[in-house]
Amino acid sequence: MTFRLKRPSGLAIVTAIVLVFLFAPIVVVLLNAFNGNRTLDSWGGFTGRWFSEAFRDSSVRSALWVSVRVALASTALSLIIAIPAALWARRAGPRARALLDATTYMRIVLPEIVAAAGLFLLFRRAQLQLGMAAIIAGHVVFTSAYATIVIQARMATLSGSLEEAAADLGAVPWRAFYRVTLPLLRPAIIVAGLLVFTFSMDDVITSAFLSGDTVTLPVLIFGLMRFHVTPEVNAIAAGVTVLTLVTFSLSAALLGWRSGTSLVVGARTEEAE
Amino acid sequence: MIDAASGTDAPRGTEGGDESVPAVSLRGISCAFGSTLAVDDLHLELAAGEFFSLIGASGCGKSTTLRMIAGLQRPTAGRIVIAGRDVTDVSPERREVNTVFQHYALFPHLNVFENVAFGLRERRLPKREVARRVEDMLALVGLEDRGGAKIRELSGGQQQRVALGRSLILEPAVLLLDEPLGALDLKLRRQMQLVLKQVQSRVGITFLYVTHDQEEAFAMSDRVGVMGSGVLAQVGTPQEIYHRPASPFVADFVGASNRLDGEVVGRGGGGYELSLAADGRRIVAPGCPGLALGARVGVVIRPEALTLGEGEQVLDGTLADASFLGSQTVYTIEVPGCGAVTVAETRSNHALPSPGEPVRIAFAGDDAWVVPA
Amino acid sequence: MSLVRLTSGTAQGARSPSRRRIAVGTLVLPAVGWTAVFFLAPLILLIAYSFGRIDIITFTVSWGWTTHSYTQIFQSLYLSAIGRSLLLSLGATVACLIAGFPVAYYISLQRGARQLFLLVAIIVPFWTSFLVRTYAMTNLLDYSWLGGGRALDTPFAVGLGIFYTYLPLMILPLYVALERIDPALRESAADLGARPVRRLRRVIIPLAMPGIIAGCILVGVPSTGEYVIPSILGGGKVLMYGNIVADQFQSTGNYPFGSALAVSLMAVLTIVVLVVRRASASREAVA
Numbered sequence: 001m002t003f004r005l006k007r008p009s010g011l012a013i014v015t016a017i018v019l020v021f022l023f024a025p026i027v028v029v030l031l032n033a034f035n036g037n038r039t040l041d042s043w044g045g046f047t048g049r050w051f052s053e054a055f056r057d058s059s060v061r062s063a064l065w066v067s068v069r070v071a072l073a074s075t076a077l078s079l080i081i082a083i084p085a086a087l088w089a090r091r092a093g094p095r096a097r098a099l100l101d102a103t104t105y106m107r108i109v110l111p112e113i114v115a116a117a118g119l120f121l122l123f124r125r126a127q128l129q130l131g132m133a134a135i136i137a138g139h140v141v142f143t144s145a146y147a148t149i150v151i152q153a154r155m156a157t158l159s160g161s162l163e164e165a166a167a168d169l170g171a172v173p174w175r176a177f178y179r180v181t182l183p184l185l186r187p188a189i190i191v192a193g194l195l196v197f198t199f200s201m202d203d204v205i206t207s208a209f210l211s212g213d214t215v216t217l218p219v220l221i222f223g224l225m226r227f228h229v230t231p232e233v234n235a236i237a238a239g240v241t242v243l244t245l246v247t248f249s250l251s252a253a254l255l256g257w258r259s260g261t262s263l264v265v266g267a268r269t270e271e272a273e
Numbered sequence: 274m275i276d277a278a279s280g281t282d283a284p285r286g287t288e289g290g291d292e293s294v295p296a297v298s299l300r301g302i303s304c305a306f307g308s309t310l311a312v313d314d315l316h317l318e319l320a321a322g323e324f325f326s327l328i329g330a331s332g333c334g335k336s337t338t339l340r341m342i343a344g345l346q347r348p349t350a351g352r353i354v355i356a357g358r359d360v361t362d363v364s365p366e367r368r369e370v371n372t373v374f375q376h377y378a379l380f381p382h383l384n385v386f387e388n389v390a391f392g393l394r395e396r397r398l399p400k401r402e403v404a405r406r407v408e409d410m411l412a413l414v415g416l417e418d419r420g421g422a423k424i425r426e427l428s429g430g431q432q433q434r435v436a437l438g439r440s441l442i443l444e445p446a447v448l449l450l451d452e453p454l455g456a457l458d459l460k461l462r463r464q465m466q467l468v469l470k471q472v473q474s475r476v477g478i479t480f481l482y483v484t485h486d487q488e489e490a491f492a493m494s495d496r497v498g499v500m501g502s503g504v505l506a507q508v509g510t511p512q513e514i515y516h517r518p519a520s521p522f523v524a525d526f527v528g529a530s531n532r533l534d535g536e537v538v539g540r541g542g543g544g545y546e547l548s549l550a551a552d553g554r555r556i557v558a559p560g561c562p563g564l565a566l567g568a569r570v571g572v573v574i575r576p577e578a579l580t581l582g583e584g585e586q587v588l589d590g591t592l593a594d595a596s597f598l599g600s601q602t603v604y605t606i607e608v609p610g611c612g613a614v615t616v617a618e619t620r621s622n623h624a625l626p627s628p629g630e631p632v633r634i635a636f637a638g639d640d641a642w643v644v645p646a
Numbered sequence: 647m648s649l650v651r652l653t654s655g656t657a658q659g660a661r662s663p664s665r666r667r668i669a670v671g672t673l674v675l676p677a678v679g680w681t682a683v684f685f686l687a688p689l690i691l692l693i694a695y696s697f698g699r700i701d702i703i704t705f706t707v708s709w710g711w712t713t714h715s716y717t718q719i720f721q722s723l724y725l726s727a728i729g730r731s732l733l734l735s736l737g738a739t740v741a742c743l744i745a746g747f748p749v750a751y752y753i754s755l756q757r758g759a760r761q762l763f764l765l766v767a768i769i770v771p772f773w774t775s776f777l778v779r780t781y782a783m784t785n786l787l788d789y790s791w792l793g794g795g796r797a798l799d800t801p802f803a804v805g806l807g808i809f810y811t812y813l814p815l816m817i818l819p820l821y822v823a824l825e826r827i828d829p830a831l832r833e834s835a836a837d838l839g840a841r842p843v844r845r846l847r848r849v850i851i852p853l854a855m856p857g858i859i860a861g862c863i864l865v866g867v868p869s870t871g872e873y874v875i876p877s878i879l880g881g882g883k884v885l886m887y888g889n890i891v892a893d894q895f896q897s898t899g900n901y902p903f904g905s906a907l908a909v910s911l912m913a914v915l916t917i918v919v920l921v922v923r924r925a926s927a928s929r930e931a932v933a
Contacts, residue, residue, distance in 0.1 A: 014749065022810075113871040120895055179391075202777060226877055261765050
């Protein structure tokens with residue numbers, strides 16, 4: 001490959017500007033997390049004390065622990081819902097499949113505020129307690145939709161004749177699933193799981209409506225963010241960012257950058273078509 | 274005759290079993306998709322150990338028939354009996370049938386060894402036994418050292434062999450092959466045809482082979498069935514099909530043919546006496562049994578049975594085209610009343626005539642075959 | 647397949663097709679069950695509440711079929727906030743489209759490692775916590791060294807925030823649609839003499855239309871219900887639809903009114919989406 005320095009095209013320039021615009025604020029947050037200057041109007045030397053202060057804060061720790069548990073439960077439940085649904089959709093008639101696709105789409109596109117308000121009313125009417133269970137229930141509604149899309153997208157690339165071959169060779173349906181379909185779905189399941197985990201860890205509105213006394217991390221820092229920009233909040237935000245970057249890199253490493261990327265891109269666009 | 278209604282299990286495969294039990298028996302099989310009938314009341318019996326091909330154009334129902342035997346498609350009417358056991362309601366996992374799929378359907382996440390071992394593992398055979406059998410099968414299909422290879426590292430022909438081995442290793446009563454050589458180039462196809470034929474005669478398992486390529490079917494099969502529009506038009510050996518087609522459809526499907534219109538004016542020991550529509554002349558030729566006097570018929574003559582020059586029967590015409598193809602020279606001749614007649618000569622002991630010249634076509638009555646119109 | 651005749655007597659260890667169909671049907675039960683209980687039931691409840699009436703003093707909701715809450719929407723002081731809300735999200739959507747299209751187009755033209763790198767560069771912000779990204783905007787807008795006065799707590803800040811957080815969501819579907827365009831079409835348009843801008847207008851954009859629509863829906867619809875961004879970047883002074891709804895449930899306690907607002911939003915968005923989809927489907931049918 002020969003490298004020739006050409007004048008970059010207009011498109012390339014625009015793209016570069018947009019990318020800088022997308023990343024710059026995040027970078028600023030990350031930098032400020034180490035900024036010794038409390039008022040953050042200039043650089044005050046490198047320090048890690050905001051991190052330790054944030055971590056020592058028990059409300060932050062308990063909120064983190066709540067969020068992690070909610071996210072894990074949401075991931076498990078979403079996969080339990082999504083994988084069988086994708087399997088079923090393969091064999092279902094076109095009308096039934098269209099119905100599933102429509103409800104999946106609705107769960108994502110409907111503004112979260114509407115779904116959250118409705119769930120709030122539901123729990124109150126049923127006189128059930130708000131809290132972790134309620135939050136999980138709310139998260140799973142839309143996270144299972146994302147998981148369904150990712151897994152369905154991957155399943156569409158699997159030839160139907162593979163399952164036929166497995167049956168032909170003597171594997172009953174659940175064996176065929178276990179030995180053939182599941183291993184081939186593994187990349188999608190991993191991406192779906194990570195996607196769900198991330199979205200659950202990041203959710204504010206549903207969590208805020210259904211929290212009762214339990215508080216998730218995003219709700220906690222949302223409360224802090226509304227009022228002032230503080231270094232502790234920066235530190236927490238930086239920590240969260242690193243966490244998400246780690247999970248994304250994890251999925252890319254596990255699947256290879258190409259397939260991981262295409263799964264995520266596909267997932268985001270599948271739902272819109 | 275096998276009494277399928279009793280539903281008892283016959284011994285597996287054909288080993289030690291009754292040789293007279295057909296490997297496959299299709300009784301009045303039909304398959305309808307909505308209002309279209311893909312397969313229409315099919316009756317067929319395959320003998321144990323034979324290599325049988327089903328040929329036909331795409332959409333004729335041959336693949337559907339195959340899938341019904343495999344259990345991947347339910348017939349809407351009829352019974353399927355395999356090795357004496359009625360399997361119409363049996364799921365594909367439990368049938369003694371295995372399939373080599375058109376695009377091989379090899380499991381991409383497993384290597385060659387595991388692909389071939391797949392069915393054996395389902396039967397919970399001990400590890401050492403599985404390893405032994407897989408190694409033997411890999412040797413049989415010519416892939417001795419490739420056990421650890423990943424599927425995507427293999428060429429088309431090699432993948433084909435893996436698919437074959439994967440199915441054969443289960444010793445089915447009948448092996449179904451759905452146009453397995455379609456994706457290969459010509460030379461490779463020829464090679465694989467030989468491999469398949471050799472493997473089949475060594476192993477002795479009944480093969481049911483589906484293809485649209487008539488030459489391929491003829492090269493490998495003991496018997497051939499020609500299908501069209503969901504119906505079996507004719508079943509017989511390649512020679513029978515080629516030289517004694519039962520209908521114009523079959524005649525046209527297997528190889529090029531000329532067809533002259535005529536009418537039956539007499540029946541005798543040698544065949545039929547016909548009056549050709551073109552010029553009213555009489556010829557005597559053998560043909561399909563049961564054609565009545567006065568019936569409108571077609572006289573089928575293969576191009577290679579015709580020569581230019583003098584002979585027992587002659588037709589006069591004008592040369593429209595002459596093409597030297599290498600192994601053959603093909604002439605297209607306009608015969609008044611008959612239309613275009615194709616002559617294929619392998620050795621011409623005369624000069625190449627030019628278009629527009631008058632030529633004479635010769636043939637023997639015995640080389641013709643009469644079919645219903 | 648209604649012509650299946652199950653004959654008796656010869657089935658050996660087989661699962662009849664109807665039993666198998668039922669077994670397959672149970673696969674979708676978790677999805678159906680969860681959707682019915684935690685998605686559909688709440689929506690129905692919202693609709694029910696929206697037709698009820700609240701007693702301000704006792705906070706009990708009486709049922710009945712009044713449209714009181716709906717008419718309240720039009721009479722309320724919130725009307726201007728609602729209007730601003732819709733305008734803001736519309737503006738942000740348009741901005742996302744204008745900024746996102748060139749980027750998506752550029753990426754679709756790349757190949758190999760470069761394209762992968764760019765896609766990852768778009769996915770990373772998308773994957774990064776939404777909350778953090780919104781918060782990151784406050785850093786940008788709060789600097790007193792950025793000239794006099796804070797840019798925060800203004801409609802502009804909220805609009806910019808929506809634009810910033812939703813931009814990757816516009817770029818990805820656009821990229822997918824543009825990627826699918828056969829390069830041969832672009833080349834043949836050039837071959838037939840169309841200059842770049844013309845090519846864009848008459849070939850690329852029409853072919854990318856499904857992606858454009860998808861992106862606009864993905865950005866426009868959720869952003870109208872936004873709650874977090876106006877809270878953080880608007881400081882409680884810039885109210886959007888989402889804030890008003892949340893207020894009814896979390897502080898005011900006027901559930902019928904809140905429900906009416908939520909249901910209205912849902913209805914309007916559903917109509918818009920259906921209309922847009924039908925329009926694009928019929929345009930495709932014509933083409």
